Amino acid sequence: MTRCKSVWVVPRETFLLVDSQTLPYIRLTVPPPIAAFIVARIIAIANQKGGVGKTTTAVNLAASLAAAERRTLLVDGDPQGNATSGIGVPRDTIGETVYDVLLNPDRIKDVIIKSVQFRHLDVLPATPDLAGAEIELVDQDERELAMRRALDHVRDEYDYILIDCPPSLGLITVNMLAAADALLIPLQCEYYALEGLSQLLNTVHLVQQGVNPSLGIDGVLLTMYDARLNLSRQVAADAREYFGAKVFQSVVPRNIRLAEAPSFGKPIILYDVASVGAQAYMGVARELLDRK
Ligand code: ATP
Ligand code: MG
Numbered sequence: 001m002t003r004c005k006s007v008w009v010v011p012r013e014t015f016l017l018v019d020s021q022t023l024p025y026i027r028l029t030v031p032p033p034i035a036a037f038i039v040a041r042i043i044a045i046a047n048q049k050g051g052v053g054k055t056t057t058a059v060n061l062a063a064s065l066a067a068a069e070r071r072t073l074l075v076d077g078d079p080q081g082n083a084t085s086g087i088g089v090p091r092d093t094i095g096e097t098v099y100d101v102l103l104n105p106d107r108i109k110d111v112i113i114k115s116v117q118f119r120h121l122d123v124l125p126a127t128p129d130l131a132g133a134e135i136e137l138v139d140q141d142e143r144e145l146a147m148r149r150a151l152d153h154v155r156d157e158y159d160y161i162l163i164d165c166p167p168s169l170g171l172i173t174v175n176m177l178a179a180a181d182a183l184l185i186p187l188q189c190e191y192y193a194l195e196g197l198s199q200l201l202n203t204v205h206l207v208q209q210g211v212n213p214s215l216g217i218d219g220v221l222l223t224m225y226d227a228r229l230n231l232s233r234q235v236a237a238d239a240r241e242y243f244g245a246k247v248f249q250s251v252v253p254r255n256i257r258l259a260e261a262p263s264f265g266k267p268i269i270l271y272d273v274a275s276v277g278a279q280a281y282m283g284v285a286r287e288l289l290d291r292k
Contacts, residue, residue, distance in 0.1 A: 040073070040158035042151060043218055044180035048203075049196045050167035052188040053223035054078075056258055057281075058164035059086040061184075063267030064285035066121035070159040073112065076126035077147075077176045078166040084125040088117050088265035091127070099130045102137060102175065105150035112154070117270060122158075134171045143171065144211055148179035160288075169203045177207045182218035187239055189225045189232035194239065217243075218291070221284060222251045250283035 045058045055078065062074040076083040076098060085091065096111040101124065113123045137143040151161060163176045177183065183204060187193050208215050220243045226232045240247050252258075255277035261268045268278040 040071075040151075040155045040161045041182070041218075042155065042161040042163070042180045043182050043184050044077075044163045044165055044173075044176045045184045045186065046165035046173060046177065046200065047185050047187070047196070048167055048169045048173070048200055049188070049193075052193075053186040053221075053252065054167070055080075055082040055086060055164050056262075057184070057186045057221060057223065057252070057284075058083050058162050059262070060258070060267050060269070060277075060281035061285055061288070062087065062121060062160075062162045063118065063269055064282050065160050065162075065288070066118035067269060067282075068285060068289065069120055070289070071120050071157065072118075073122045073124060073154065073158045073161045074116075075124040075147075075151075075161060075163040075176075077130075077163050077172055078126060079128045079130040079172075080166070081126045081128065081130075082262065083164040084123065084127070085265060086262040087121070087123055087267060089113060089123055089125050090265070094125045094127060097130060098124050098126045099133050101150045102130075102133045102146045102172075105146050106153065108150040108153050117267070130172065137171055137175075144174045144178045144207075147175040148212075151179050169199065174203070174207060177204065177215060178211045180212070180215060182216040184218050185220045186223045187220055187235070188223050189229075189235040191231065193235045194242065217246055218288070220247045222247065224254045225251045226254050248284055248287050250280055250287055252277065252280040252284070255280075 045054050047054060058074060062072050066072045074083060074087055084094070096107070098111070101108050101111050108124070111124060113125060115121065116123045137146060140146070155161065163180065165173045165176050185197070185200065204215060220239055222236050222239060225236065236251065253276050255275055257272045257275035258268055258277035261271035264271055268275060268281060272278060
């Protein structure tokens, strides 16, 4: 393992499951603790385009924030359940899920799984039954507000709540956007990356006009960036021209270690903290902390 360039320092007790080999490589500078009365910033990670790095971003940003001792809740809003397994929650240990929470928002505290791999990281898990919620919610009053009602019960217990959204703009995504303070958009550095965004921004606009006028955009994150490709550089330049300072300075490179980590149920900082992927997501976390 090569020595990691990062200069952050993390207290030992932050980690519940970490081997002594990995720990010396994690160097996080923890900015001053946030006062306990501040409520969580709720960030929905969304892009209706599939496979752009939403779940990878949700899992690894959540882990990096928890490593920096920010009380973090990762909400898996996708019936694929990839964030749940990627953060290390085995399928056979899951009882109730975000599906139950959408139908009974008052039950959220019973459904959250506490302390997953990090002392400061909790998870609201999902399984494929979440797909049914799209249909079952249709008949409910204020059906797009179920997630917001649920998170209202817990938002004073966290500094950050990150929501992994599914690759669609259906009722589940609308629920997540209605519950969020802001949106984080992963943008894959590929052809048509920006074209697809107009649909997402239209949905954001509708949610702003309807149920959540203060919904903002916390950032656009360039993912799967390959500095050798003109295309990657062009997409990055276009995104910076269109979104300006909202684009994170940190760029997530294409990195095989990021693709391998989920099959071990580990975020990248526990799987290979010295990898460029781990460094990138710690950089994104730091930018997010600096922006708050
Ligand atoms: P979906 O729309 O299906 O929910 P998604 O937007 O959540 O997909 P991910 O699941 O995060 O996307 O990523 C898609 C695939 O690309 C996964 O196999 C993931 O491991 C891989 N991947 C994500 N980011 C990177 C990266 N920076 N480098 C290499 N592989 C990556
Ligand atoms: Mg996903």
